[in-house]
Amino acid sequence: MVRTFLFILAILICGQTTFGYPSVTSSSLQQHMQNFWQHESYWQIRRKLLLNEKQESLGGDLELSPIEAKANDVLMKAKKREIYDGFITGNTFLPSFNFMEVISKIEKSEVFKILHDMPKGAVLHAHESAMASFDYRFNNLTYRKNLYVCNKNGSVNLQFLKEPNNDCHWELLSNVRKNPARAKNINEKIKRSMTMITKNPKIKYDTVNKAWEKFNSIFGSLGYLSHRPAYEDLFYRNLQELYEDNVMYAEIRTTLSTLYDTYDGKSYEALEKAQLQKDVVDRFMKDHPDFIGVKIIYAPNRAVDQNKFDYYLKTLTKLKQHLPDFLAGFDLVGQEDKGKPLTEFADKLKSVDPSIPFFFHAGETNWNGESTDLNLFDAILLNTKRIGHGYALTKHPLLWKFAQQSNIAVEVCPISNQVLGLVEDMRNHPAASLFAKGSPVVVSNDDPGFWGAKGLTYDFYEAFMGIMSANSDLRSLKQLAMNSLIYSSMNNEEKKEALSQWQVKWDAYIFELAKSA
Ligand SMILES: *[C@@H]1O[C@H](CO)[C@@H](O)[C@H](O)[C@H]1NC(C)=O
Ligand SMILES: *[C@@H]1O[C@H](CO)[C@@H](O)[C@H](O)[C@H]1NC(C)=O
Ligand SMILES: [Zn+2]
Numbered sequence: 001m002v003r004t005f006l007f008i009l010a011i012l013i014c015g016q017t018t019f020g021y022p023s024v025t026s027s028s029l030q031q032h033m034q035n036f037w038q039h040e041s042y043w044q045i046r047r048k049l050l051l052n053e054k055q056e057s058l059g060g061d062l063e064l065s066p067i068e069a070k071a072n073d074v075l076m077k078a079k080k081r082e083i084y085d086g087f088i089t090g091n092t093f094l095p096s097f098n099f100m101e102v103i104s105k106i107e108k109s110e111v112f113k114i115l116h117d118m119p120k121g122a123v124l125h126a127h128e129s130a131m132a133s134f135d136y137r138f139n140n141l142t143y144r145k146n147l148y149v150c151n152k153n154g155s156v157n158l159q160f161l162k163e164p165n166n167d168c169h170w171e172l173l174s175n176v177r178k179n180p181a182r183a184k185n186i187n188e189k190i191k192r193s194m195t196m197i198t199k200n201p202k203i204k205y206d207t208v209n210k211a212w213e214k215f216n217s218i219f220g221s222l223g224y225l226s227h228r229p230a231y232e233d234l235f236y237r238n239l240q241e242l243y244e245d246n247v248m249y250a251e252i253r254t255t256l257s258t259l260y261d262t263y264d265g266k267s268y269e270a271l272e273k274a275q276l277q278k279d280v281v282d283r284f285m286k287d288h289p290d291f292i293g294v295k296i297i298y299a300p301n302r303a304v305d306q307n308k309f310d311y312y313l314k315t316l317t318k319l320k321q322h323l324p325d326f327l328a329g330f331d332l333v334g335q336e337d338k339g340k341p342l343t344e345f346a347d348k349l350k351s352v353d354p355s356i357p358f359f360f361h362a363g364e365t366n367w368n369g370e371s372t373d374l375n376l377f378d379a380i381l382l383n384t385k386r387i388g389h390g391y392a393l394t395k396h397p398l399l400w401k402f403a404q405q406s407n408i409a410v411e412v413c414p415i416s417n418q419v420l421g422l423v424e425d426m427r428n429h430p431a432a433s434l435f436a437k438g439s440p441v442v443v444s445n446d447d448p449g450f451w452g453a454k455g456l457t458y459d460f461y462e463a464f465m466g467i468m469s470a471n472s473d474l475r476s477l478k479q480l481a482m483n484s485l486i487y488s489s490m491n492n493e494e495k496k497e498a499l500s501q502w503q504v505k506w507d508a509y510i511f512e513l514a515k516s517a
Contacts, residue, residue, distance in 0.1 A: 028052075054471060058435045059479030071513035072474040078110040083470050095426035095466025098201045099415045103452050106461055114513065115464065116457045118477065119505035121484035122249040123242055123444050123456055125388055125411035127299075127333065128277075129222055130447030131238040131252070133454040134195050140237075141230055142173060142190060146262070149173045149186065155217065156186070156193045160227035160262045193221045196419055196451045208366065208421035212335045215420060218450050228261040228268065232280050239284045239294065245455025248505070249292045249498060251328050251359075251489060253299035256315070270298075270315045271322060278326050292498050295328035295489050297359050302332035302339035309345055313352065320356055328489035329357035331388060336364050341371040342378035349382050357385040357489065359411075363392035366422050386411055386442075386487060391422055394433045409440040409487035414462040415453060416446035426466030435468045435476065442484045481506070 054060050064072055086093025094102045094109070106112050141147075148161045150168035157168060164170035177183040196214055198204045205211035225231050242250055254277065256270035268276060274296060281294045298319055300312050312330075319327045330352070332339070342349070342360065349358070362379035365372040373392045376399055380387075387393065390410035393400050403410065412431045423429050434441050443463045445456050453459070460477070468476055485498045 056438050057472065058438050058441065059475035060438060062475040062478060064474065067514045068474060068510050070517050071510045074513055074517050075114055076473050078114060079465065082109060082111055082465065095462050099418055100197050100201050100451055106458065111465060112457060112461050115460045117246060117509060119246050119481060119502055119509055120456050120460060121481040121502055122488055123247050124251045124386065124442050124484055124488060125413055125444035125446055126250065126252055127447055128235065128238065128252050128254040129225055130450050132234050132241060132449050134449055134452060136237050137194055137449065138191060141224060147173045147224060149176060155221060156189045158224040160224060160230060162262050194218065205421055211419065211421040215450065226260050228259050231259055232276060235277055235280045236284055241455050243288055243291055245457055247456050248502065249485065249488065250294050251297055252294060253297045253331055253333065255300045255333065256298060271318050274319055274323055274326065278323060292501060295326060297328050297331050299331035299333045302334045309348065313348060316356060320353065329359050329385065331359045331361060333361060336361060336372040336375060342375050346378055346382065358382055359386050359388060360384045361388035362390060364389035365392055368392065368395050384408060389413060391417055391430060394430045404439045407440050409442050409483065410434055411444050412441050412463065413444050413446035414459050414467060415451060419451045426462050429467045432467050435472065440483065440487060442487055443480055
């Protein structure tokens with residue numbers, strides 16, 4: 001109630017002010033044009049305009065120290081070389097391809113290596129069961145004891161079972177693998193069931209719905225993760241892969257679906273599962289003292305009826321009561337175009353305890369003016385703290401401006417948007433405008449394990465090389481890293497501490513990078 005009221009008030013106030021930003025820029029442009037005919041030279045004005053644009057863009061007001069400037073030279077030499085190659089030949093520019101076709105080429109890029117080493121701050125948009133790499137799932141999890149396999153309805157099911165039951169023709173996977181021919185066959189099938197990777201993604205996923213069908217089928221094949229030991233190891237591995245990718249903090253979306261212990265028959269409902277997650281995090285932090293932490297965003301599926309939704313809110317209250325520091329807030333997941341729009345739940349959501357923030361997925365769509373696109377209005381009216389994807393935000397100048405003024409960060413997940421069919425060529429990604437305007441943004445990885453990525457670097461690569469200007473440099477990257485801590489759910493004290501720990505890593509990184517000049 002209070003939350004919404006304050007918000008409407010803010011909108012009204014905002015509506016009364018004039019739209020200073022664009023008009024200042026355009027009137028100064030007119031001024032420039034007049035000067036052009038009077039005393040300033042064409043080239044002076046041109047330089048000024050370019051400078052103006054650079055200053056307004058993400059990180060544009062950061063001053064680089066002399067050693068940062070040197071590191072920047074190394075970075076920009078590599079970036080310019082790679083972009084120039086693509087610009088001249090027209091067919092080698094990696095961000096113009098579907099990510100899944102160029103993964104191994106990206107890994108060979110000099111810029112990629114520089115980005116890998118960079119302390120990137122935090123991942124603020126990722127889903128628990130889709131983070132750890134395919135390599136870990138396949139080469140580790142599927143080689144464990146008591147993993148059974150069955151073919152159901154044309155797709156592979158993997159489950160840890162004490163005793164196989166009769167609902168499927170279960171076979172012990174390790175037995176199937178003893179026969180080389182069957183092993184080859186089943187391994188192929190498992191691989192195909194675990195990722196979106198395919199020979200020609202542009203043809204296979206030629207519509208958003210086809211991409212989402214496959215994407216959902218991967219979630220549907222995660223039966224092996226409902227087994228407690230496998231889930232805990234996967235959760236640990238999620239953090240390990242971020243850590244190895246120079247990420248120091250994460251806010252992880254979790255559905256908190258029921259977990260089972262196949263051996264002792266115990267089951268773990270939402271609150272107990274969250275406690276298990278927290279135990280894994282605590283263990284991870286003991287093993288890695290320079291990792292600064294994890295919070296969870298409770299994010300169950302949006303395609304539910306009102307009864308189920310009431311259950312979500314009850315669960316949310318319990319989580320807040322018992323794990324107040326571990327819980328960052330609430331969100332809903334699942335394809336927006338197919339699931340329920342926020343309007344279905346808005347009346348209930350607006351009476352949620354205002355000390356529980358929202359992090360809604362909104363505007364993850366190509367549609368303009370449809371219910372999924374209008375989710376952006378509801379997310380903002382419900383006082384969302386950040387916007388998940390916000391792919392459609394720039395189509396709504398008023399909301400965009402409001403988000404910018406209220407420091408509502410957009411969680412941009414470039415590769416996810418491409419793999420799930422919103423954009424083919426990263427150069428057409430709408431976040432280019434967010435970066436150019438210096439809007440509050442973070443770059444995140446969403447579901448890296450489902451498309452052959454690992455950690456955060458791949459998404460930084462696409463954002464830096466494909467979406468930002470060719471002239472965006474170390475300043476933009478530094479701002480992105482800092483943004484990920486600034487727009488996190490840590491409190492001010494924690495943020496200060498996090499930023500200072502990050503700064504130490506940053507300085508060491510810059511020192512090394514500058515040395516390679
Ligand atoms: C799987 O990973 C765990 C750590 O999560 C490790 O202890 C184990 O040895 C690995 N097993 C296989 C089969 O690689
Ligand atoms: C089997 O697959 C068909 C089509 O793919 C689907 O409509 C049906 O619901 C599936 N049945 C089960 C039991 O999963
Ligand atoms: Zn997401």
